[in-house]
Every structure is written in structure tokens, then in C-alpha cells.
Amino acid sequence: MFSHHLIDILQSFNTWVVIGMIGQFMFTMRFVVQWLASEKEQKSVVPVSFWFFSIAGGAIVLAYAIHKGDPVFIIGQGGGLLIYLRNIYFVVNERRKTASSSAA
Numbered sequence: 001m002f003s004h005h006l007i008d009i010l011q012s013f014n015t016w017v018v019i020g021m022i023g024q025f026m027f028t029m030r031f032v033v034q035w036l037a038s039e040k041e042q043k044s045v046v047p048v049s050f051w052f053f054s055i056a057g058g059a060i061v062l063a064y065a066i067h068k069g070d071p072v073f074i075i076g077q078g079g080g081l082l083i084y085l086r087n088i089y090f091v092v093n094e095r096r097k098t099a100s101s102s103a104a
Helices: 002-011 015-041 048-068 071-103
Strands: none
Touching (some): 048 071
16 A cells, blocks of 8 residues: 555656755755764754755745745745844854954
């Protein structure tokens, strides 16, 4: 029964399903990089790559949600993207401040 369902799913794959899966993979990778960075530091840390994976995965999943016309995912991913972009803004500003204070 399960194998027939899986075969049906695999046969119905299309470009948008692949795009959605890539987006979900990118989004999942943010947890992997955060986990590895935290293990390395032996404390909870959020590396910059976490935010870039969040943006990439969120944008791809948002494109998929728009294609599917799914308002739940459109709102969820759209709101998340704003937060991820804001966090990148904070990271860039902090690095600029650090660089300018080091140069002074």
C-alpha cells in the first residue's frame, strides 16, 4: 500500500515540487549549521550562515507557496523572510561598527 503511494508521488514529481524540496532542504540546513556551531563552541550560538540559509530556504519555499496559491505558507514564509533580513541587517551593522572602531 505504502509503496504504491510512494510510486504515485514519485511519478507525479514536477519542477515546482523539486523547487519546494530544495527550499525545504535549505531551510533545514539552517538547523544543521546552528547545531554544529553550538557543538563546536559548547554553547548556543547562531552563525551568520543560519540567517543566509533561512533567507534562501524561506524565499524558495515562498516562491513555491505563491505558485501553489497557499495563503498560510505565503504569510508564514513572507513574515519569516522579514525577520531573517532584519537579522542580517543587524549582523552587517555590527560588523561595520566593529571594523570602524578597530580602524580608529
